[in-house]
Amino acid sequence: MAVLPAAESRTSPIASTTATADLRLAGQRWVALVDINNCYVSCERLFDASLYGRPVVVLSNNDGCVISRSAEAKALGIPMGVPLFQIREQIRRHGIRVRSSNYVLYGELSRRVMALLAEFVGEGEQEVYSIDECFLDLTGHQPRYDLSALGQQIRQRLQQWLGLPACVGIGHTRTQAKLANYLAKKQAHWQGVCDLTALSTGERQALQQQIPVGEVWGIGRQLSRSLNTLGIASVQQLVETPIPVLQRRFGVVMARTVYELQGIPCLSLETHQQPRQQLICSRSFGQLITQLADLQEALNWYVMRAAERLRKQGSCCTLITVMLRTNRHRTQDAQYYPSLTLGTGHPTDDVRVLNRLAQQALSQIFKPGYNYKKAGIVLTGIVAREGATSDLFSAPHPLHSERFMGAVEAITARYGRQAIGLGGSALQDRPWHMASRQRSTNPLMGWVVG
DNA sequence: TCTGGGGTCCTAGGACCC
DNA sequence: TCTGGGGTCCTAGGACCC
Numbered sequence: 001m002a003v004l005p006a007a008e009s010r011t012s013p014i015a016s017t018t019a020t021a022d023l024r025l026a027g028q029r030w031v032a033l034v035d036i037n038n039c040y041v042s043c044e045r046l047f048d049a050s051l052y053g054r055p056v057v058v059l060s061n062n063d064g065c066v067i068s069r070s071a072e073a074k075a076l077g078i079p080m081g082v083p084l085f086q087i088r089e090q091i092r093r094h095g096i097r098v099r100s101s102n103y104v105l106y107g108e109l110s111r112r113v114m115a116l117l118a119e120f121v122g123e124g125e126q127e128v129y130s131i132d133e134c135f136l137d138l139t140g141h142q143p144r145y146d147l148s149a150l151g152q153q154i155r156q157r158l159q160q161w162l163g164l165p166a167c168v169g170i171g172h173t174r175t176q177a178k179l180a181n182y183l184a185k186k187q188a189h190w191q192g193v194c195d196l197t198a199l200s201t202g203e204r205q206a207l208q209q210q211i212p213v214g215e216v217w218g219i220g221r222q223l224s225r226s227l228n229t230l231g232i233a234s235v236q237q238l239v240e241t242p243i244p245v246l247q248r249r250f251g252v253v254m255a256r257t258v259y260e261l262q263g264i265p266c267l268s269l270e271t272h273q274q275p276r277q278q279l280i281c282s283r284s285f286g287q288l289i290t291q292l293a294d295l296q297e298a299l300n301w302y303v304m305r306a307a308e309r310l311r312k313q314g315s316c317c318t319l320i321t322v323m324l325r326t327n328r329h330r331t332q333d334a335q336y337y338p339s340l341t342l343g344t345g346h347p348t349d350d351v352r353v354l355n356r357l358a359q360q361a362l363s364q365i366f367k368p369g370y371n372y373k374k375a376g377i378v379l380t381g382i383v384a385r386e387g388a389t390s391d392l393f394s395a396p397h398p399l400h401s402e403r404f405m406g407a408v409e410a411i412t413a414r415y416g417r418q419a420i421g422l423g424g425s426a427l428q429d430r431p432w433h434m435a436s437r438q439r440s441t442n443p444l445m446g447w448v449v450g
Numbered sequence: 451t452c453t454g455g456g457g458t459c460c461t462a463g464g465a466c467c468c
Numbered sequence: 469t470c471t472g473g474g475g476t477c478c479t480a481g482g483a484c485c486c
Contacts, residue, residue, distance in 0.1 A: 039468095059472090060471085060472035060473075061472050061473070062470090062471090062472075063470090064470075064471055064472055065471055065472065067468095067472070067473095081471085081472085082471085083470065083471040084470070084471085085469075085470040085471080086470090086471085088470095101472090103473095129467095129468085130467080130468045130475095131468075132468080133468075217466095217467080218465095218466065218467080219466085220465065220466050220467080221465095221466095222464085222465060222466085223465075223466085251478070251479080252478075253465085253466080253477075253478065276474095276475075277475090277476080278474090278475075278476090279474085279475095280473075280474050280475070281473090281474085282472095282473065282474080283472085283473080284471080284472065284473085286470095327471085328471090329470090329471055341461085373471095374472095376473090
């Protein structure tokens with residue numbers, strides 16, 4: 001949430017040094033970011049010890065591209081997001097182990113991680129940021145404990161109890177904590193925990209000098225390029241640039257980022273999970289789709305999935321968007337990227353209503369003669385369902401619950417131990433998901449090379 | 451010839467994140 | 469041959485209103 005409203009920040013007095021000092025005195029916080037290393041690969045290793053010490057990659061849906069790499073795979077130069085077919089030769093040459101993704105497993109492990117981390121802080125001091133990342137407010141610990149030692153304790157417990165490696169970054173803001181986490185991962189001498197707040201100004205500046213500006217949280221490829229053309233290449237150079245200049249050129253988001261880097265919080269900890277403002281369900285197809293009937297069936301399934309999530313968070317929606325995509329990589333094909341949004345008339349979570357609208361939208365945008373690669377729906381205009389009792393705010397998943405092992409057992413009982421690598425291929429009974437490539441003999445195993 | 455000023459809401463698109 | 473899925477926020481511009 002923005003502490004700096006756009007209008008006020010244009011003339012914000014906190015750019016001056018004295019005001020900065022006041023603001024820090026007013027309520028400085030200590031924030032940690034805990035991040036599981038190579039999360040999906042680390043999860044796979046828990047269930048297949050032969051993956052330790054070897055290069056491993058985990059693949060996206062349809063086994064399309066690489067979405068997680070072990071340290072060994074990174075060292076071999078396997079880039080993030082690379083399509084599988086482009087690294088076949090490297091896989092063969094280096095004996096890289098390959099797994100399909102299994103989000104049910106990762107989700108359950110994530111719940112365990114978050115529950116364990118919750119034990120280190122009080123109520124309302126934990127923000128689960130993503131499946132493998134969590135912010136902790138350590139302000140209460142700060143006067144009493146060495147935060148680096150606490151970070152080490154967190155790492156050790158994750159390793160001992162769950163077998164998952166993690167790094168911890170500590171700063172006065174979330175952006176600083178992210179940067180610290182980057183250092184903890186990149187520079188071995190931190191031993192997995194970097195506390196930026198414990199450094200002198202000179203030490204911090206020297207570190208920031210070494211870090212490319214694109215590593216900052218919120219500065220992606222585009223902004224990075226633009227900053228570079230202005231001669232701003234390192235984090236330190238960014239921090240030294242006057243904020244009003246940056247704000248005029250790049251907007252309020254950039255201004256917030258730089259305040260955050262300076263230790264002035266502009267983003268607060270979101271310790272209570274908010275209902276989603278939009279729900280997306282979309283898939284790329286394993287093979288190109290030309291028939292309306294196949295798209296109809298796919299949409300039917302997306303609507304069911306999305307409506308399920310909608311109900312789970314106690315919401316209704318008022319708008320539904322249907323979108324189709326051809327394969328942009330096939331330059332020989334005619335391209336078509338239509339989408340259409342229809343209103344529901346009244347807030348609803350009724351699958352039948354949503355499906356009727358989705359099919360109606362589809363019939364309006366579908367054109368024969370194209371090779372469709374992807375389809376999806378987006379539910380927006382989300383409002384709370386009247387009288388809804390959302391389970392969003394229910395108690396965190398108990399650490400020692402049986403749900404986790406139950407899920408793993410259910411998978412292995414049904415498909416065998418090897419099925420831990422299921423993922424996209426589990427959808428093979430649906431023609432619009434069927435992978436066109438020849439797979440290994442066990443369709444649930446994904447690719448196993450070497 | 452010359453055509454107010456300010457506000458809200460909505461949407462599309464772009465940037466970012468994991 | 470083969471290229472993921474699910475989110476967030478911000479901005480600009482148009483419609484509409486008083």
